[in-house]
Amino acid sequence: MNQTSKSLILAEKPSVAREIAKVLGLRGRGQGYLEDNRYVITWAVGHLVNIAEPGDQNPDWGKQWSLQQLPMIPERFTLTVLDQTRDQFAIVKSLMARDDITDIINATDAGREGELIFRRIYLTAGCTKPIKRLWANDMTEAGLKKALANLVPGEDKRNLGLAAFARAEADWLVGMNFSRLFTVKTGGLVTVGRVQSPVLKLLVDRRKAIENFKPQNYWTIEGMFGQEDEPFKGVWFAPPKRKDNKLWEEDHAKELAKQCTDKQGMVESVSSTRGRQRPPLPFDLTTLQREANTRFGLSAKRVLEIAQELYESKKILTYPRTDSRYLTTEVYNEILDHLRAIYPHFQEISTLAAERIKAATKKFACVNDKKVSDHHAIIPTKKPAVREQLSPDQWNIYEMVCRRTMAAFLPDCTFLTSQVWILVETEPFKATGKIFKDRGWFVAEPWRTAKDNPLPGVAKGDPIKVREVGPVKHTTKPPAHFTDASLLGAMETAGKLVDNEELQEALKERGLGTPATRAQIIETLISRNYVTKQGKKLMATDKGCHVVETVEASLPDLVSPELTGSWEQELKTMEHGNITYPQFMGRIKNMVRQGVENLRNRKFATTPATLPPGKTSLGKCPKCGGDVVENSKAYGCINWREANGGCRFTIWKNMFGGKINKTQVKELLTKEITSNALKLETRDGKKYEARLILQQGRVKVDMQTNNRSATAKVRQQVAAQADEPGDAKPSP
Ligand SMILES: [Zn+2]
The missing domain is CATH 1.10.290.10 (Topoisomerase I, domain 4)
Known part of the structure; x- marks a missing residue:
């Protein structure tokens, strides 16, 4: 090897760069890097480069948000160097360009996000030198040495890199386009996210289920049986199936309990089964x-x-x-x-x-x-x-x-469960017991309860003393609020309720977000005030509910956990090379394009505007009931914005060749007619006088009060003119 050729190692942060330097015994120090005769080590500070804002992708997208800008789908995404780390980027870039650097070792975090950090820097720096990948499972000296001795060709992680770009670009497309669209349409800031929105829906659905829940009382019948020194509990089950033990009427429960009181019971059957609980898998x-x-x-x-x-x-x-x-x-x-x-x-x-x-x-x-x-x-x-x-x-x-x-390496936990059925007259009661044979792996997790609950030795046909029997009142409980624990579980299975570990494994590939990003998604929802945390409980706020309701009513796919889960699976598939970057991005772009087109002309639920500061109301708009205020050229309804209903009610200050003042507007809005005649003029200059009236939301000349000297022609012209204001654009 050439004496002067060196490898450049790029770590994700300074602390990791120092660790690698220690393992390599490297001491030389430069500004923003470390160096010896074989290696140069430098670092990112998390992301140095990010996708540029819409305005930097296309100048038109930088203007005030409007529907005309949508969909915003860049031909190629422009990347931008982040301001706060501009200096470090310049150092990395110049090191990458140095003549003595022959290859680049990517030592960022060994995952999708780490790959993205590296590839964005490499791309933006315009580097084309060969890439090698440091892929460490732990950060111990031995672990790092092993990884350094087994560098992976950069090409092997190319698909991971593409999936990383695709994830970020898909998030940008969905977030930027739909946040803008819903914000313009509703007039209030609505932030939409590819993963964030379906997670929010899980929380909103849960809140509604809790609020709509109507608790109901029910009763079970429980009894104590057996000898005084060894009593055991039995619970009544409804014959003949013996599956259900709930009674919904108190009288019925009391009646049944009374029937069984002071009676002699009899053992109908005794059975026991061996059970085992395998050790859980180690943690992800x-x-x-x-x-x-x-x-x-x-x-x-x-x-x-x-x-x-x-x-x-x-x-x-x-x-x-x-x-x-x-x-x-x-x-x-x-x-x-x-x-x-x-x-x-x-x-x-x-x-x-x-x-x-x-x-x-x-x-x-x-x-x-x-x-x-x-x-x-x-x-x-x-x-x-x-x-x-x-x-x-x-x-x-x-x-x-x-x-x-x-x-994970300890034996199964084994136990014996026993079941005794007792008949009191014809009413069946069930008693269950559990005895641990070998607690096995439970010793490693001693907080797991493993108490023995033995039943006394009884045999079929034995008489059993009924010590006491009575109804026990219960109330049905609403579903619990989400916690970080249960929400992470729901994200992993895309909202499906699964308590089986194997099924959970199978659904994993279609979860919402990735293990590395889930915590951040919860935090983002909290910081946007869409979700609030009280103790361990996570609850959707009114604002969060409003966002989900708005989006769901018009584009349910955007909040669908199943659909988002399937996108997530495609990204995973892409890492393994079974679906290409253009295929995936093509589908995302189609969804954005179609979504925008479907919603562009859709009417959204609107919220009326409030009176702008400094303006006084001249009366109520005959079309929508909003306030009518004075503007520069006209008197108009304050709900003229699309988000407020897009009301076009307008009275022009110059109309029918005359001038209309505030007093006359007030009269029109309250009495629907001006008290005095106005001086008006036809288009071809003929003067006349008439009162104005308000009819079906339009201002017209009152023909009855029209000056008698006016000709029939004037009448015609006036009638034709009267249609104008309604068709004219309001002047805000
Ligand atoms: Zn109006």
Whole structure:
């Protein structure tokens, strides 16, 4: 290799650049970069380049928002260097252009967004040098060394880069066009987002379901049975199917309970079944966020921040922005090293897991190469953690990840459930019990309740004492408000209610947003005041409801979780090369074009304008009831804007060859006729006098009071002229 040729490494932020420099033993320092005789390392500060504002794509789009500008679909998207990082961009650009730099190593965050950060800079800098990709699963020294020794050809991540561009451009097209369209049409700022709007709809639907919910009382009948020292509970079920135990009438419940009181029961049947609960899979980002929100009340955003700190600066967790809950065979082969690192904190459990791994004859369910695309599940790295150096929140997250990782290698939890049916006369009561055989992986997550609830040993035909029986009142409950945890779950399944882990896996590809972006979407909805947070509860505001109602009434696709989920799947498919960038963008552009055309002439629900400051009302508009005010050339209705109903009621100051003053306008608006005749003139200059009248929203000359000397011709001309104002454009 040429003595003077060097590789330029571009990291996503300065701290990461320093870590890489440390691993490479590189000390030389320049302005905005580090250098030795083999490498130059520089950094971005997040995004340095972004898609330009509409006005920079096309000067016409920079003017006041209007329907004529839409759809805004740039031929090619113009990128722009962000002002606050202009200096660093200039440094990166000049380094890329240096003669001794022969190739560029992309060391941004190993995901879609990181790829976008790099490729935008590379493109804007006009660089054409070969790209290599640093793809690290963790930030430990060993992890970085390994990644540096196994650089991936840039071409391998080209599809990821294209999907990143497509995601950003699709968001721009949908957001810019429809926010502008709905804002112009409704007269109030309406912000629409490709992912944000369907998520908001989930919240609005939930709020409505809660508000429309009518609680209902119902009763169950519960009894205590058996010996005094070993009583057990039984619940009545409606014969003959014995599926339902609700009674909707109190009298009926009381009656039934009374029938069973002081009677002798009899065991009808006894059965027991073995059950097992397999260990859960390790965490991906979304499941980690959900569980941490449920257990510690941390927001999705906060959990991502903490996980990022533990990955990036503490280096004790692997890459957090992952959507996989599986490990590769490669990682599995070294898993004992990971367990060794956490041994000091979890001696017994990690030993248990290690023994199971050493003794394993086949792979565990959590090891599956096919289910890992870019990054494996979040697990502890091989670097030991020092608890004193972690904040309580950091420790909580770290501990959750460690315990879950160990749980994945522990045995199933096994138990025996038993069921006893008791007949009191002909009324059936069911008692259920559960006894744990082996708590298995529950030892790793001890907050899971695993209490034994045994039933006394009874046999078919045994007489059973009925100790007491009575109706118990219940009330049906509305659906719960969303929390970060439940909303993340709903986003992952695009609003479908799924509690089965496998089904959830299957729906993942069609979720709303990606694991890396979901927390930010929730925060954006809160910052726009579309959603409010009270404790853990997330609730749509009136403003949020209004936005969803407006958009849904005219373009339901835009708030449809299913449709957005399918876009998301296409982006994922694109990363794998099965759908091209032009195909995807073509579909998005069509949707925008059609949406705009469909809505361009649609009437929207309008809100009446309020009296502009400094203006006084001369009376009420006969067409819409709005205030009529004086403008420079005419008196007009304040609801003239499209968003306020587009009312065109106007009385011109110069009309019928005469002048109309405010007093006359007031008279017209209240009495529909002027009290005195005005001096008027026909088009060909013939003078006459007449009162004006207001008829069907138009000002006309009153023929009855028309000066008798006027000729029939004048009458005709006046009648023809009277149609003018209504057809004329209002002058705002
Ligand atoms: Zn009006």
